[in-house]
Amino acid sequence: MNRVLIKDVDKYISQKITVSGWVETLRDQKKMQFIVLRDHTGKLQLTNMKADDEKSRLISACSLESCITVTGIAVSAPNVKLGQKELLVEEVSVENFAEPLLPLAIADNTDDVSIDHRMDWRYLDLRKRDRLLIFQVQTTAEMAMREYWINNGYVELHSPKLMGHASESGSELFSLDYFDRKAYLAQSPQFYKQMAMSAGFDKVFEIGSVFRAEPSFTSRHATEFVSIDMEISWIKSHHDVMDEEEAWIRYFLQKIKDRHADEIKEVFGQEVEIPEGRFPRIPLAEVISILDTEMGYKVPQKQKGDLDPEGERLICEYTKKKYNCDFCFVIDYPIAARPFYHMRHEDNNNLTKSFDLLWKGLELTTGAQREHRVEILQKQILEKGMTLPPIQFYIDFFKYGAPPHGGLGFGLSRMLMKLLNLPSIKEVTYLFRGPNRLTP
Numbered sequence: 001m002n003r004v005l006i007k008d009v010d011k012y013i014s015q016k017i018t019v020s021g022w023v024e025t026l027r028d029q030k031k032m033q034f035i036v037l038r039d040h041t042g043k044l045q046l047t048n049m050k051a052d053d054e055k056s057r058l059i060s061a062c063s064l065e066s067c068i069t070v071t072g073i074a075v076s077a078p079n080v081k082l083g084q085k086e087l088l089v090e091e092v093s094v095e096n097f098a099e100p101l102l103p104l105a106i107a108d109n110t111d112d113v114s115i116d117h118r119m120d121w122r123y124l125d126l127r128k129r130d131r132l133l134i135f136q137v138q139t140t141a142e143m144a145m146r147e148y149w150i151n152n153g154y155v156e157l158h159s160p161k162l163m164g165h166a167s168e169s170g171s172e173l174f175s176l177d178y179f180d181r182k183a184y185l186a187q188s189p190q191f192y193k194q195m196a197m198s199a200g201f202d203k204v205f206e207i208g209s210v211f212r213a214e215p216s217f218t219s220r221h222a223t224e225f226v227s228i229d230m231e232i233s234w235i236k237s238h239h240d241v242m243d244e245e246e247a248w249i250r251y252f253l254q255k256i257k258d259r260h261a262d263e264i265k266e267v268f269g270q271e272v273e274i275p276e277g278r279f280p281r282i283p284l285a286e287v288i289s290i291l292d293t294e295m296g297y298k299v300p301q302k303q304k305g306d307l308d309p310e311g312e313r314l315i316c317e318y319t320k321k322k323y324n325c326d327f328c329f330v331i332d333y334p335i336a337a338r339p340f341y342h343m344r345h346e347d348n349n350n351l352t353k354s355f356d357l358l359w360k361g362l363e364l365t366t367g368a369q370r371e372h373r374v375e376i377l378q379k380q381i382l383e384k385g386m387t388l389p390p391i392q393f394y395i396d397f398f399k400y401g402a403p404p405h406g407g408l409g410f411g412l413s414r415m416l417m418k419l420l421n422l423p424s425i426k427e428v429t430y431l432f433r434g435p436n437r438l439t440p
Contacts, residue, residue, distance in 0.1 A: 001071060007041035009085055012074045019044060019087060020069040020095070022127065023062050024107045033059045033089075036082065036107075037070065040132060045082050046070055048089040058092050065098040065106060065127075115426055122431060122440055130267045134428050137260050138416055142207060144255035145228065148248050154203040154230070159192035161185060161209065165390050172212045174223075185211035188409060190341070191394050193231035194370055197405040198397045203232045207412070215435050219424040220309075220362060220414060224433040231407030238343075238353040238369040239281070241406040242329055245357065245365065246279055249327070256419070268420045279327040280319045281355070287315050287330050294318065305334035313361035331355040340380045342368040343406075353406075360418045367408030374398045 001018040009017065021039035033056060035046040050056045062068065071091040080086050104124045105112060118125040125131060149156070163184050166173055174185040189206050196204045210227040232244060256264075257272040264270055282290070287307065291297045295314045299307060307315070307330065319328040333354045335344065342352040357365035371377045377398060381388060388395065416428035426432045431440065 003069075005041045006037070006039050006044045009044055009074050009083075009087070013076050013085070015074060016071065016090070017074050017087070018069060018071045020067070023064055023066045023068060023098075026059070026062055026064065028060050035059065035062070035068075035070075037068070037087075038127075043082055045077070045080050045086040046072070046089050047086050048092075055089065055092050058094060059089075061097075062094065063098045063100045065102060065124075067095040067098075069093045069095060115424065116437075119426060119432055119437065120440075126430075133260070133263055133267055134416060134420065134422075135430065137256055137264065137419070138412070138428070140256050140259050141252050141412075141415070144252035145205075145207070145248065147255070148251040149203070149205045149230075152203070154205050155196070155201045157189065157192065157196060157204050157206045158208065159186065159189035159206060161211075172214055174211050174213045187212055188227065189229050190409075191391075191397075193229055193407055194341070194394075194402075194405065195397050197231055197233045197370075197372075198400070198402045202234075203230075205230045217435065218309075219426075220417075222413070222425060222429065222432060222434055225425070225429070226412040228410040228412055229407065230410075231405060233403040233405045235369060235404055235406050238331065238355055238367065238406055241367050241369065241408055242279070242281065242331075242355055242357075245367070245408060245410075246275075246327075250274055264420065268422075270419070270421050272419070273326070275325055275327055277323075277325070279325055279329050279357070280323045281329040281331050282315070282319075283332040284330050284334070285332070287311070290318060291315060303337075305337035307356075307363075309361075312358050312363055316358050316361045326360050328358045329355045330358060335380075335383075338368065340384045340386065341370050341377065343371045344380075357408075357410075359415070362414055362418055363411075364414050364418075365408050365410045367406065369404070369406035372398055372402040372404055 003020050004012060004017045006019060019037060021037045023035055024038045024043065025036040027034040031050055033048040033050050037044050037046050048056060048059055070087060070089055072087040072089045074085060074087055076084065077086045078084050103121045104118065106124060106127050163186050166184065172187060175182050188210055193204055206229045207226060209224055211224050214221055232241065235241060253272060253274050257274060261272045264272055288299050291299060291311055291314055295318060297311065297314050299311045316328055319325055332351045334350055335352055338352045338354050342354050345351045345353060352368060354368035356363050371380060374395060377395060378388060413425040413428050417425050422428060
């Protein structure tokens with residue numbers, strides 16, 4: 001008999017069906033046995049009239065979180081709080097007994113241990129309903145992102161993750177032996193997105209892992225994470241890239257709202273809000289002035305033309321109050337805070353045509369118009385104290401006709417963390433990698 005998902009049991013009232021799942025609770029009474037069975041779609045009460053038979057003994061022997069398959073009659077049960085239905089057990093098969101002492105509490109969805117302990121037992125931690133919902137939302141988000149891109153003429157890339165050079169900053173590279181030389185794990189698909197622009201692909205995207213050798217222990221950092229990247233050609237400025245990102249964000253947030261809004265509200269207490277109007281776009285120099293004069297906060301000098309986390313939080317608080325928008329673009333960063341390939345303003349060579357997108361106090365995106373003119377690109381590389389030979393292959397991308405272009409990198413886990421109001425990207429990463437974690 002084919003397995004029926006618990007969410008579909010209502011369709012089979014008065015019929016014999018088979019369900020499978022995990023034993024969440026067991027009440028083994030003198031005359032009756034009750035099991036709450038859980039699969040990925042819901043929970044169902046199983047009821048058995050206890051007798052001196054193999055079926056009853058097998059149920060009595062079940063430990064919590066054992067995997068079982070049960071066949072019985074689905075009946076309507078108005079007095080059963082769990083969906084007003086139950087299954088009257090006829091046959092039980094134990095697929096796998098769970099050890100009786102669980103390292104995590106699962107049934108009540110409580111987190112009474114540290115997050116690191118939960119990460120040690122991540123596969124058990126993920127059995128909880130709210131964890132599953134995180135990845136259902138992630139699946140919808142990525143589906144909607146791809147749908148937007150495909151509808152708007154984008155091509156998907158899968159760039160290499162093994163590189164013979166740095167793609168961003170040499171200080172954040174993981175190195176490894178690669179036959180007779182050193183290789184590095186990719187920090188970004190940046191160079192290869194730009195290569196696609198010179199190849200004439202016009203618009204590209206990629207969803208893939210990137211690696212940063214940062215010894216950071218914050219709630220927003222990981223050594224391996226999923227980066228979502230876009231690049232588009234024939235732009236006039238970085239504002240064209242921001243326009244595209246706004247439309248893309250509205251699209252995938254609407255899809256998440258359509259499919260998951262009620263459950264997100266029930267489980268996480270969060271509303272999925274779709275931003276209206278243009279996101280505020282404020283030059284960094286103006287942001288720093290606003291923080292100082294209106295918020296009473298001075299950005300630390302060590303930031304060198306960037307915002308610290310507190311500055312990001314406060315400027316989002318300011319723009320929410322002034323513009324009623326949770327999103328805020330901070331634009332026009334100084335050259336000291338940006339990589340060599342960001343284009344500079346014609347009227348101020350110390351500023352780049354760049355932006356960060358902040359959402360609810362957290363940076364989601366870094367983007368810019370790229371420099372596509374070979375002679376200017378070479379000059380900017382040298383100004384950054386770099387040499388040309390190691391990245392000559394990259395410079396060559398622009399020697400035979402390269403269109404004006406720009407793009408962005410977007411943090412998937414940061415978006416999910418803010419969407420669901422969770423305290424750390426560990427919560428929304430399937431298997432987190434940080435300076436102290438390489439397992440499971």
